[in-house]
Amino acid sequence: MLELRGVSKVYGRALALHPTDLSIARGKTTALIGPSGCGKSTLLRIAVGLVIPTTGTVEFDGEQLGRENIRSIRLRTGYVIQKGGLFPHLTARVNVTLMARHLRWSTKRISERVDELTELVHLPTACLQRYPRQLSGGECQRVSIMRALFLDPDLLLMDEPLGALDPMIRFDLQEELRSICQKLEKTVILVTHDMAEASFFGDSIVLMFSGRIAQHGTMQDLVNRPANDFVKRFMRAQRGLHEWV
Amino acid sequence: MFCRVALILLFFAAHTLVCAAQPVRIATKRFTSNIVLGDIANLWLNQSGIETEHRPQLGDTRFLWEALLAGEIDIYPDYTGTLLRETLVRQELEPFELDSALASYGLRMSAPLGMNDSYILGMKEDRARELDVHTISDLNRYPDLRFGFSTQFMDRSDGWPTLRTTYSMPHTFVRGIDHDLAYVGIESGTIDVMDLYATDAEVEIYNMRPLEDDLGHFPEYQAVFIYRADLATRAPDVPALLDSLREAITVEVMRSLNFRVVEGRESESQVAAAFLSGEFELENPLVLEEVTMWDQLRQHTKEHVILVLFSLAAAILISIPLGIIAAKLPRLGSLILGIVGVIYTIPSLALLVFMIPLLGVGGPPAMVALFLYSLLPIVRNTHAGLIGIPQPLSESADAIGLSPMAKLLKVELPLAAQSIMAGVQTSAVINIGTATLGALIGAGGYGQPILTGIRLSDTGLILQGAVPAALLALVAQGVFSLVERVFIGEGLR
Ligand SMILES: Nc1ncnc2c1ncn2[C@@H]1O[C@H](COP(=O)(O)OP(=O)(O)O)[C@@H](O)[C@H]1O
Ligand SMILES: [Mg+2]
Numbered sequence: 001m002l003e004l005r006g007v008s009k010v011y012g013r014a015l016a017l018h019p020t021d022l023s024i025a026r027g028k029t030t031a032l033i034g035p036s037g038c039g040k041s042t043l044l045r046i047a048v049g050l051v052i053p054t055t056g057t058v059e060f061d062g063e064q065l066g067r068e069n070i071r072s073i074r075l076r077t078g079y080v081i082q083k084g085g086l087f088p089h090l091t092a093r094v095n096v097t098l099m100a101r102h103l104r105w106s107t108k109r110i111s112e113r114v115d116e117l118t119e120l121v122h123l124p125t126a127c128l129q130r131y132p133r134q135l136s137g138g139e140c141q142r143v144s145i146m147r148a149l150f151l152d153p154d155l156l157l158m159d160e161p162l163g164a165l166d167p168m169i170r171f172d173l174q175e176e177l178r179s180i181c182q183k184l185e186k187t188v189i190l191v192t193h194d195m196a197e198a199s200f201f202g203d204s205i206v207l208m209f210s211g212r213i214a215q216h217g218t219m220q221d222l223v224n225r226p227a228n229d230f231v232k233r234f235m236r237a238q239r240g241l242h243e244w245v
Numbered sequence: 246m247f248c249r250v251a252l253i254l255l256f257f258a259a260h261t262l263v264c265a266a267q268p269v270r271i272a273t274k275r276f277t278s279n280i281v282l283g284d285i286a287n288l289w290l291n292q293s294g295i296e297t298e299h300r301p302q303l304g305d306t307r308f309l310w311e312a313l314l315a316g317e318i319d320i321y322p323d324y325t326g327t328l329l330r331e332t333l334v335r336q337e338l339e340p341f342e343l344d345s346a347l348a349s350y351g352l353r354m355s356a357p358l359g360m361n362d363s364y365i366l367g368m369k370e371d372r373a374r375e376l377d378v379h380t381i382s383d384l385n386r387y388p389d390l391r392f393g394f395s396t397q398f399m400d401r402s403d404g405w406p407t408l409r410t411t412y413s414m415p416h417t418f419v420r421g422i423d424h425d426l427a428y429v430g431i432e433s434g435t436i437d438v439m440d441l442y443a444t445d446a447e448v449e450i451y452n453m454r455p456l457e458d459d460l461g462h463f464p465e466y467q468a469v470f471i472y473r474a475d476l477a478t479r480a481p482d483v484p485a486l487l488d489s490l491r492e493a494i495t496v497e498v499m500r501s502l503n504f505r506v507v508e509g510r511e512s513e514s515q516v517a518a519a520f521l522s523g524e525f526e527l528e529n530p531l532v533l534e535e536v537t538m539w540d541q542l543r544q545h546t547k548e549h550v551i552l553v554l555f556s557l558a559a560a561i562l563i564s565i566p567l568g569i570i571a572a573k574l575p576r577l578g579s580l581i582l583g584i585v586g587v588i589y590t591i592p593s594l595a596l597l598v599f600m601i602p603l604l605g606v607g608g609p610p611a612m613v614a615l616f617l618y619s620l621l622p623i624v625r626n627t628h629a630g631l632i633g634i635p636q637p638l639s640e641s642a643d644a645i646g647l648s649p650m651a652k653l654l655k656v657e658l659p660l661a662a663q664s665i666m667a668g669v670q671t672s673a674v675i676n677i678g679t680a681t682l683g684a685l686i687g688a689g690g691y692g693q694p695i696l697t698g699i700r701l702s703d704t705g706l707i708l709q710g711a712v713p714a715a716l717l718a719l720v721a722q723g724v725f726s727l728v729e730r731v732f733i734g735e736g737l738r
Contacts, residue, residue, distance in 0.1 A: 048644055074646035085641035089659045089736045098655065099645045131736030147645065 001026040001155060001187045002047060007056030009042050016042045018212045019055060029181050029188040031202030033195060035234075038208045040191045044157050047189065048077050061154065075099070078148030080158040084140040086132040092143045093128040100150055117146040120180060138169040145180070156181075159191045174200060195238035207231055268296040269480050272303040272318040272606075272687070275700060276424060277503050277513065278362060278444045282322035284517035285494075286470060286487065292527060295480055301513065302696055303606060303687045305397055306332060308598075314350060317605040319473050320487075324362055326466035330403035340465070348474065353484065355470040359492035360444060360499050363466045364398065367441040367453040369431060380459040381412055384438065388415040393436035395424035403464065404440070411462040425700045443496050446503035468494070493524055507701055512536070538709070541694070546713060548689035552608060552680045553717075556615035557673055564620050564672075565665065568627020569653065582628065589621040593679045597686050611680070611688035618679055619672040626668025630661025663733050670725045677718045681710060691717075 002024040009017040017039040024030050032040045045051035047058060049070045058065040060073050086095050096117070097110050105113075118125060121142040132140055141161055148156060161177070162170045178201055181188050192198050198205050199219040207214045207222060214234075215227040226232040269290060273283035280301045287299040300318070303309060309321045310332050328347075329338055338346050347354055366381055373379070376387060384390060398404040399421040408414070422430060428447050430436040441448055441455065443466075448455060476483045494502075502520055505511045511519075521527065567585070571578030591599075596617060600610030634657055642656040658665075684692030691710040698706030 045640075050640055050643055071646050071648065074644060077644070079641070079644035081637055081641065083637065085637040087638060087641070087656055087660070089662075089734045091736070099647065102647065102651055102655075131734075133736065151646075 001061060002189075003059040004043070004047065005057050005059070007043075007046050007053040007058065009039075009046065009051060010054045015211055017046070017053075020213055022206065022213065022216070024187060024189060025204075026187050027185050028203040029190065029201050031198035031205045032189060032191045032208065033193060033198040033205060034208030034214070036193060039211045040208055041159050043208070044159050044189065044191055048079050048157055049074060075103075075151055076154045078151075078153040078156040080141070080144050080148045080156070080161045082160040082163045083137070084132070084144035086140055086144055086147070088132050091129055091131055092123075092135065092139075095132070095143060096128075096146045096150055098147075103151075113150060114146075117149055120149075120183075121145050122176060136169075137165050138173060141165065141173060145177070149184070154187060156184075156186050156188045158188070160193065161190070162197070163193070177201070195235070207234060209234070267479070268298045269320065269476065269483060270298050270300065270318045271320045272300045272309055272312065273321060274305055274309060275302040275696070276442065277446070277506050277700060278442060278499050279322050280513045281499070281502050281506065281517055281520075282358070282468065282470075282494075284514045285490070285520060286320060286322070288514065288517050288521055289490065290480075290483060290486055292521075293482060293486055295482060295486075299514075300606070300687045302684075302700065304685070308601070311601070312606055313352065313471065313473060315602070315605065316473065317601075319476055320470055320483075322358075322468060323471045324466035324468055325357075326363070326403060326464040327401075328471075330464055331401045334402045347471065351474050353472055353474050353477075355472070355484070355487035356491035357467040357469055358490055358494045360468050360494055360496045361465050362468050362496070362499065363443045363458075363463050364404070365441050365443055365455045365458065365463070366438055367448065367455050368438050370452045370454045372437060373454040373456075378454075378456065380457040381408075381462070382459050384416070384456070385412065385414060388417070390416055390437040391418040391420075391435070392416055392438045393420050393422045393427045393430045394440050395427060396421040397424075398440045408462055411460055423699070425702055429702060444499040444503055446500055446507045449500070449504060450508055468499075494520075510703075542709065542713065545689060545691050545693055545710070546717075548608070548693075549677075549680055549683075549691045549714070549717065552611055552615060552683055552688060552690055553673070553676050553721075556612045556680075557619055557669075557676050559612075559616045560619035560623060560672060560676075561669055563616075564623035564668075565627050567620070568624045568665070569631065571624065571628040572631035578628065582625065585620040585624050588617050593618060593682055594685065597682055601686060606687040608683075608688045611683035611686055611690075615676050615680055615683070619676050622671040622675065623665070623668040626664045626671075627661065630664030631657055633664070634660050659734065660737075663729070663737060666725065666729050666732065670722065673721045673725065674718050677714060677721060681714055 002022075004020060004022040006019045006021060007017065008015070008019040020043065022043070032043065034040055042051060046053045049058070049065055060076075063069055063073070065073060086092070087098075090098065093114065096114060100110050100113065114128070118128065123139065123142045123146065127135055127139050127143070132143075135143065145161070148158075162173055165173065174197060181201065188201075190198075190201050192201075202219070204216065204218055205222055206216045209230050215222055215231045217225070222231060223235055226235060271283050271287050273279045283299050283301060287297050290297050303318070304312070306323065306327055309318065309323075312318045313321060325340060325343060328343060329340060333346055336346060344354060366384070368378060376383075378384060378387070394405055399419075400406075405419065420436070422436075424440075427436065427439040428451055431439055431453070432451060441453060443455070447453065470487045472483065472487070498520070502516045505516045506513055567581055571581045588596075593614070596614045597611060600614050604610035604613060638656065638660065639652075642652040647655065680688075680690050681692035681695055683690050684696050691714040693710065694706045695710035698704065698708075698710065
C-alpha cells in the first residue's frame with residue numbers, strides 16, 4: 001500500500017530522519033512508536049506529502065508521490081493529528097464536510113455520509129452544530145476522525161490522535177478507535193508514544209529511535225527478539241507490558 | 246469638402262467643450278490679504294461673465310509658483326519684491342526686467358494694484374516705547390530680544406538671512422514660527438519682535454509698532470496678479486480686466502479690508518464684493534451666495550469622506566493581496582513590508598507635497614498620499630494574521646486536500662480576518678486624521694476650517710474642523726465593530 005524508499009529529512013543542519021525504508025501492508029494497522037523527537041511525525045508527514053523528503057521516494061498504491069498527484073493522493077488519505085486540528089471558525093459539521101463540498105458532492109450524499117460517520121464514531125448529533133471551542137477534547141477527536149474518514153480514504157494516518165485526552169476518555173476512545181479500524185479494514189498508521197496503545201492497535205509495530213527505525217515487527221518480535229540494545233531497553237522501560245503480551 | 250467642414254465644426258465643438266470645462270483657476274497664499282485679493286479677482290472676472298474658480302490658501306509662494314508653471318492654476322496674487330528677491334533671485338534682475346523674465350516662463354504680470362505690501366518688523370507698542378525702539382537699527386541695542394519670524398521669512402533670501410547681515414544684528418534667539426501663531430506669541434510675550442506685512446490688520450488689532458527700515462533693506466513689494474500668458478487666448482478678456490484694477494487698492498484700503506475679515510468676522514469674498522461695489526459702477530450687482538456654517542460643514546464632510554473612502558478602499562484592495570503575497574513568499578514579503586514601512590515613515594506633510602509634481606493639487610494627489618499612508622497597517626496585519634495561523638491548522642487544510650486557493654479562502658483568510666480587520670480599522674482612523682492635512686494642497690475637507698481658524702486665530706473655526714474629524718473617526722470605529730460582528734464568525738469570538 002505504502003512504500004517509503006530511502007526517505008530522509010534534513011532540517012537546517014539537523015538530520016530529523018535518516019534514510020529509511022518502510023513498507024506498509026494493505027489493510028493492516030501499523031503503530032509507530034518511539035521517544036519524543038525521534039522522527040515519527042516527520043515520517044508521517046512525508047507519507048502524506050506535507051513534508052518533501054530530502055532524499056528518497058514515496059510510493060502510494062503503486063504511484064510515486066509527486067507534485068502532480070499529491071492532491072488526488074491526499075483525497076485518498078485521511079489524516080488526524082493531536083488535538084484534532086479542527087478549524088475554529090467552522091462548525092463541526094462544516095469541518096467534516098468541507099472537502100466534500102469543495103468537491104461538489106450532492107447535499108444528499110453529504111448528509112447521508114455525515115449520518116453514517118456520526119454513528120460510527122458515536123458522536124452526539126447535537127455536537128455537529130457546535131464550534132470546536134464548544135466541544136470537549138474527546139468530541140473534537142471524534143469529529144476529527146469523521147473528517148479524516150469522510151471521503152472514504154484507503155489510508156488513514158493518525159499522529160497521536162489520543163495524546164491530549166484524559167486517561168478515562170482515552171481508554172474508551174482506544175476501544176472505539178480499534179473497533180472502527182477493524183470494521184473499516186483500512187490501512188492505518190498510528191503514531192503513539194505509549195507501547196500499550198501500540199500493541200493494542202498495531203498488527204505490527206515500528207519502533208523508532210533518533211531518526212531511524214530500530215525495529216519493525218510484531219509485539220512478540222520486539223519482546224522476544226529485540227534487534228539491538230535500544231529496543232531491549234525501550235521495551236523494559238514500558239511498565240505493565242506483560243499484560244499485553 | 247463636406248468632410249472637412251464637418252471636421253472643422255467638430256474641432257470647434259470640441260474646443261468649446263474643452264474651454265467650457267476649464268474655468269480660470271485662481272489660487273492664493275495662506276494669508277488674509279492675499280486671499281482677499283484672490284476673491285477680488287475672482288468676483289471681478291466673474292461679473293464680466295468669465296467662469297472662475299478660487300482655491301483660497303492653497304500654499305505658499307514657492308508652491309503657487311510651481312503650480313502656475315505646471316498649469317495647475319492660472320492666476321495668483323504676488324509681490325514684485327518677492328519675485329525679484331526670492332522666486333527669481335538667482336537671475337539678479339532689476340525691477341524693469343521683471344516683465345521679460347516672466348515672459349520667458351510663459352507668464353505675465355498685471356498692472357500694479359496700488360499697494361506696497363512690504364515686510365516690516367514690528368514690536369508691541371508699549372514694549373517699543375519702553376525700550377525706545379523706532380527703527381530696525383535700534384534693535385541692536387538689545388541683543389537679548391527674542392525674534393519670532395514666519396518660517397518663510399526665515400528662509401527667504403530677502404528675509405532674515407540678508408536682513409541680519411544688512412543690519413549686523415547680534416540677536417541669538419531667532420525662531421521660525423507660523424505667521425499667524427507669531428501674533429499669539431507676541432501677545433503672550435514669549436517673543437518680542439516679529440515680521441509683519443504692511444497690510445496686516447493685526448498691526449492695529451494687536452497694537453503693533455512697525456519699525457522703520459532705516460537702512461532700506463526691503464525692496465518694493467508691489468502687489469500684482471501673475472498669470473499664465475496662455476490665458477490671453479483661452480480667456481482673452483482677463484488681462485484687461487486685471488489691469489483695470491490698477492492702483493485701486495492702496496495699503497490703507499487693503500488694511501481696512503483685512504480688518505473686516507480678521508476682526509469683523511466677514512468672509513473674504515463678502516469683503517471683496519463690498520470693495521468692488523463701492524469702487525466701481527458694476528453692470529451686474531454682485532450677488533454672493535449665503536454660505537451658512539451648516540453648508541460649509543456639509544461641504545467639508547463630503548470632501549473629507551470622499552478623500553477617506555477612496556483612499557481607504559484602494560488601500561484595502563491593494564494591501565490585502567500584498568499582505569497575502571508577503572506571507573506566502575517570505576523573501577518578496579520582507580521587501581514588500583520594507584517598502585510599505587518606509588512609505589509610512591515619510592512625514593505625511595512631505596508625502597502630500599511629493600504628490601504635487603506628479604498629480605497637481607486638489608483631491609487626487611491627497612487621495613494617493615492617503616492611500617500610500619494607509620497601506621502599512623493593513624499589509625502588516627494581513628501578513629501577521631496569516632503567519633500566525635497555528636501550524637496544525639494550516640497542515641490540516643493541506644492534508645484534507647484543499648487546493649492552495651481553497652485553503653486561502655476557506656481557512657486562512659477567515660482565521661486571519663480579525664487581524665486584517667484590526668489593520669483596516671487602524672488605517673481608517675489614521676486616514677481620517679491625516680486627511681485634515683489634505684487642505685494644505687487644496688483637497689478641502691475638515692482641514693479647511695482648521696487652516697482658516699489658525700490664520701484668523703479663531704478657535705471656533707478650528708473646532709469646526711477638529712470636532713467633526715474626531716466624530717468621523719468614532720463613526721468609523723463603530724462601523725468597523727459592526728462589520729467585524731458580521732465577518733468574524735461565532736467560532737472565533
Ligand atoms: N519544521 C521543522 N523544522 C526544524 N526541525 C524540525 C521541524 N519539524 C521537526 N523538526 C525536528 O525533527 C526532529 C523530529 O521531529 P518529529 O518528527 O516531530 O518527532 P516526533 O514526532 O517523533 O516527536 C526533532 O528533533 C524536531 O525538532
Ligand atoms: Mg510528533
